[in-house]
Amino acid sequence: MLSRIEYIRNDVTQNCEGKLSEDLFNKYWDDIAQAVFKLVYSHGIAEGREKNLLISRLHMLSSIDLDKHKICRYIDMSGTYPATILQKIISEYCTLTEQTIEGILRSEKHYLYHKRFVTESCCVCNANDVLFCTYTKVIPERLWDIMYEWKEDIDSHICPSNLEKCCERFIPKMIDKCDLSVTVPLVLNIPDMLAFVINRLYVNFDTFLMNNKHAIYHSMEKKRCCNCVKDPTEKILFNKKEWNKLFRKEDSVSCKISPKDYCCKYSVINNIKLSNVDEILLSKICHVTGPISVLNLIGQDTFLYFLNWTVDEQALSGAITELLYVIEDETFRNDMLQRISSCNLHQLYENNVKVDVPRWISKQLQNHKATSETLFPMFVFDKDDLNVKSLQIPTDFSLPNRTK
Incomplete structure (x- = not known):
């Protein structure tokens, strides 16, 4: 040594x-x-x-x-609590629409089938003259395999397109509604469910867009603008056409530092409504703003998010609190608010003394994708x-x- x-x-x-x-x-x-x-x-x-x-x-x-101690608290704040809350939201949605989650997966099967990273045209597309290439590819095969299983003899379906694994031969599985890696993508990719959540989150959709204009802008434009305090790191998700569906340029507004078309020159389109925004654009908005986006970040890399959470807990606790107000069950909401409050930190630690912290760290590091980065x-x-x-x-x- x-x-x-x-x-x-x-x-x-x-x-x-x-x-x-x-x-x-x-x-x-x-x-x-x-x-x-x-x-x-x-x-x-x-x-x-x-x-x-x-x-x-x-x-x-x-x-x-x-x-x-922080890891024990983070496990609850990033997994246990959001999973319980999202499960309740999905349950209330199913009750309101008189559906089961399996029924929703059945009715949305074709739509989700073509949102997979790896997919091809199917006999449903051919029959309805739908271009499968127009779907945004966001669902990995791992997630698809969690939601659906392939049955070779299902109703003796014969695919006219002779596909080995035709969309019509897949049936929904019984999913774990406490698994955030499943429920978050479901909310983001099932349009009616996402609209249900947003309608309850934001009474004024135009105010929501205005408050998150800067974040949306830098999911389209990498260059630093006059509102930035540091170089933007957001991934590019929007294009200019999609931006123009949400915001319009104000010719009477001038930027303080540059003549360029930075986000300060834009305002929300007059009288814009949630119903005016198509399902793909709405999903993109919720990928980068609002409480669902925070849970999505955790799902992408739990350990990297933990590093930021140790310094600033506000984003995650704010997202959890915001999601709680989607739920109509006041008893459930008040109980969860009490459990995540600071006055219960000691009790929270006592409940987590049995957590195998070394094993959790080891699992996260194993799952972490190796890169050639810093x-x-x-x-x-x-x-x-x-x-x-x-x-x-x-x-x-x-x-x-x-x-x-």
């Missing part, structure tokens, strides 16, 4: 002339941190104030800090001690200041 530290010192001073590439710096940083940890724990530091002080100092080596070393709690690992952060992910 000491020899490894000595080797790194000699290599840096003799061969690297005191200068390191970013990759080599990250590698040596991880190596030193791991060596220091092994060196400390090989001496069998007893539990107590001295060990806690030592660990606190060692955490200075890590750019990402993992706190057990590496950030961090300390990970193992069963017996701490370990040093590196997490790869995409360039378009905005890290909080504490982890930079």
Whole structure:
């Protein structure tokens, strides 16, 4: 362990002339941190104030800090509570429309079938003269397989197009309505259900658009505008034509810093209504704004979202609270509000003492997609001690200041 530290010192001073590439710096940083940890724990530091002080100092080596208590709370705030709330919203929608979730999946099957990443024309398309290529591809095969199963002998259907797995041979499965990876895409991709949620969330749709104009703008335009405090990192989702369906340019308004057509020059189209917006555009709006967008971000990468949540809990707690007011059941709503309130943090921790934090971290890191992006070393709690690992952060992910 000491020899490894000595080797790194000699290599840096003799061969690297005191200068390191970013990759080599990250590698040596991880190596030193791991060596220091092994060196400390090989001496069998007893539990107590001295060990806690030592660990606190060692955490200075890590750019990402993992706190057990916060992880336990995050598991509930990002998974348990939103799942329960979304399940209740879907239940109220089904009651109102006198449907079951399986019935909804059955009626929306053809629509969802062609929103898969990998799909082709089917006999329903041919019969109704519908172009399957016009569907927005947003549903991965993993999600489709969770919602539907293929039956070879279903009603002896013979596909006129001779497709091996025709749309008509799929039937809905019994889905887990507490699984956010399923329920969030359902809400985003079933138009009537999404309209139901938005109608309850926002009495004035035009006000909602105006309040979120900047976020929508930078899901169309990457360049920094006069309202930006930092370079935008949003992924491009909208095109100019879609933007013009929501906003109109005000010729009488001038930008304070530039003659360019930044979002400050635009206002919401007069008398715009939810019914005026097509289902694809509405889904895109909810991908980037509102409470569903927050849950969608968590679903895309739970661990990366956790990094920002440790610095700012407001976005997630605000999204949960906002979704609660979609629900008409006041008893349910008040109970959930009480459970997520700050006065119950101690009870929340007591309820989560049985959570296997190291296992949760390990699972998240395994699920995390490897990229060639920036590496950030961090300390990970193992069963017996701490370990040093590196997490790869995409360039378009905005890290909080504490982890930079």
